[in-house]
Amino acid sequence: MRKPAYLKKGDIVRFVAPSFGVTTEPYMSRHARSAKNWKRFGYVIEEGPNVHRNDGVAGSASPKERADEIMAAFASDASLILSVGGGETMDEILPYLDFAKLKAGEPKWFMGYSDNTNLTFPLAILCDTMSIYGPCGPQFFMKEPRLSEKDALRMLEGEKDFAGYPKYSKTKTNPDKPFLPFRLSQKKVITPINYKKPMKGILLGGCLDCLINMCGTKYDKVKEFNKKHPEGVIWFLEACDLSPLGIRRALWQLKEAGWFENANGFLIGRPLCGEANWMGVDRFNAVTDILGELGKPMLLDIDLGHVPPALPIITGANAKVVYKNENIHIHYED
Numbered sequence: 313m314r315k316p317a318y319l320k321k322g323d324i325v326r327f328v329a330p331s332f333g334v335t336t337e338p339y340m341s342r343h344a345r346s347a348k349n350w351k352r353f354g355y356v357i358e359e360g361p362n363v364h365r366n367d368g369v370a371g372s373a374s375p376k377e378r379a380d381e382i383m384a385a386f387a388s389d390a391s392l393i394l395s396v397g398g399g400e401t402m403d404e405i406l407p408y409l410d411f412a413k414l415k416a417g418e419p420k421w422f423m424g425y426s427d428n429t430n431l432t433f434p435l436a437i438l439c440d441t442m443s444i445y446g447p448c449g450p451q452f453f454m455k456e457p458r459l460s461e462k463d464a465l466r467m468l469e470g471e472k473d474f475a476g477y478p479k480y481s482k483t484k485t486n487p488d489k490p491f492l493p494f495r496l497s498q499k500k501v502i503t504p505i506n507y508k509k510p511m512k513g514i515l516l517g518g519c520l521d522c523l524i525n526m527c528g529t530k531y532d533k534v535k536e537f538n539k540k541h542p543e544g545v546i547w548f549l550e551a552c553d554l555s556p557l558g559i560r561r562a563l564w565q566l567k568e569a570g571w572f573e574n575a576n577g578f579l580i581g582r583p584l585c586g587e588a589n590w591m592g593v594d595r596f597n598a599v600t601d602i603l604g605e606l607g608k609p610m611l612l613d614i615d616l617g618h619v620p621p622a623l624p625i626i627t628g629a630n631a632k633v634v635y636k637n638e639n640i641h642i643h644y645e646d
Contacts, residue, residue, distance in 0.1 A: 313514070313628045314441045316419040318470040319391055321354035326390035327449050328381050329362040331399030331427040333372030334450065338490030342450035343396060345491065349452050353465065355392075360385060363396055370400040379408030382431065386413075386420055392468060395424030395431075396449040398552075402430040403525050415439040421468060424448050426552055426618065429518030433526065436516060436628035437533045444468070445518055445548070446624030453491060459621040467624050472644040474623060476500070476615040480582065483620075494620050504635050505600060505610040511577035511633040514541055515625055517548035519617075520562045527569050538574035545574050546633060548625050550581030550617030557590045559583060560598040567602060577609040579633065579640070581616030614640050 327347070334343040347357050360381040362372040371378060382405065385393045411434065422431055423444040432443040446464045457465055459477055467474070483494035516537075517523070526532055538545065551559050566572065583595050596612060603610060611633075615623045623642070630645040 313436070313630075314419040314439075315629070316421045316442065317391065319355070319421070319468045322356065323391035324356045324358055324389055325350050325392045325394055326358040326360060326385050326388060327363050327394050327396050328360040328385050329365065329372035329396050330378050330382055330405055330424075330431060331371060331395065331402040332397040333365045334363055334396050335366040335372075337487040338485050339397065339450045341490035342453035346449050346452040349455065349457075352455075358388070358390060368401070371402070371404070375401070375404040376408045378402075379405040383410060383413070386417055391420060393420055393422045394449045395422070395428045398424070398426030398428060398448065400427065402427040403522065406430060406434070406526075406531055409434075411438045415441070423464065423468075423624070425622070426519050427522060429522035430526070432627045433516070433518050433523065434531055437537050438531065440628075442626050442628040444624050445627050447622075454493060458493075460624060464624040467626065472646075474642045476502070476623060476640040477621045480615065481620050496621075500613070500615070502614055502635065502638060502640060503596065503612040505604070505612065506607060507609040507611065507635050511546050511609055513544040513546040513576040513630070515548055515627060515629050515631050516545045517579075517625075518550075518627070520549055520551045520559060521553055523549075524562045524565055527566055527571070532569070534569070534571045535573075538570075541574065543630070544576035545572075546577050546579065546631065547572065547575055548579040548581070548616060550622075551583040551585065552618050554583065555585050555590055556583075556588055556593040556595055556598045559585070559595065560593055560602055563599065563602040567606075572603070572606060572608075575606060575608050577633065578603055578611070579614050579616065580610060580612045581622065582613050582619040584618045586619075611635055611640055 481494040
């Protein structure tokens with residue numbers, strides 16, 4: 313698996329908008345503050361042409377224009393390509409991306425989460441290239457990065473050891489108070505299932521909402537990936553819009569498609585559906601009823617996904633995952 317070079321001061325960070333652009337509050341104010349902060353961190357800032365657009369159908373621009381922006385960013389001198397947001401229709405850019413060219417070119421870090429699964433995942437599966445499932449650009453609006461953003465910077469600069477956070481938040485964004493940070497108010501409880509020893513393998517996954525759309529398409533090369541990597545996969549999965557029943561159906565689909573045949577374990581993030589219960593299905597048994605029969609270790613409700621804070625994860629990296637002291641610890645191997 314190809315690993316991009318770690319960032320060093322003076323490198324270029326290029327903002328792109330492969331999904332939503334930065335056109336509403338609080339994201340406009342946060343993006344402007346974030347750009348200033350990245351400069352203060354010691355990096356050079358560039359912006360792609362779609363960052364401030366809202367001309368597409370649930371996207372910054374047309375699918376081809378968004379794909380062109382991505383291709384240009386990977387052909388540029390940037391060391392980090394940083395998405396400015398998630399959204400709804402990033403999957404539509406896939407037919408316009410030249411994955412052969414991306415695979416042949418110099419590897420660069422791409423970072424984003426949610427809808428950005430539509431690039432972080434194919435980069436690993438199709439291009440043998442690592443990426444970071446982590447915070448989008450506007451999340452770096454705080455003068456002193458904390459939690460997810462701090463860990464993302466540490467990760468990009470070469471740190472290899474990370475741990476989960478003490479609590480999580482239910483704070484919602486406020487357009488009238490763009491710089492109001494979320495408040496850690498909820499006690500975190502990770503539920504281990506079948507966990508007896510550290511998990512080892514390649515980290516692969518993202519947002520379930522996006523992964524099920526790729527399943528069965530020409531971008532689905534998971535079986536081929538599994539064959540090339542007998543060391544096994546640690547799947548990290550989280551959900552945005554899916555209900556508990558939607559999560560159950562999505563996991564069933566991916567399991568029946570053979571995606572988990574090489575699984576060494578599962579890391580399941582906190583889903584936005586939270587405490588919802590649909591006909592007896594909740595966020596826990598939606599997972600355990602479908603994946604439990606595989607007999608693999610699982611850690612449920614880890615710091616991952618749309619309920620902050622969320623650990624950044626290097627998609628495609630070999631790692632050891634340990635559950636101790638009621639927390640998750642990830643060590644990235646060289």
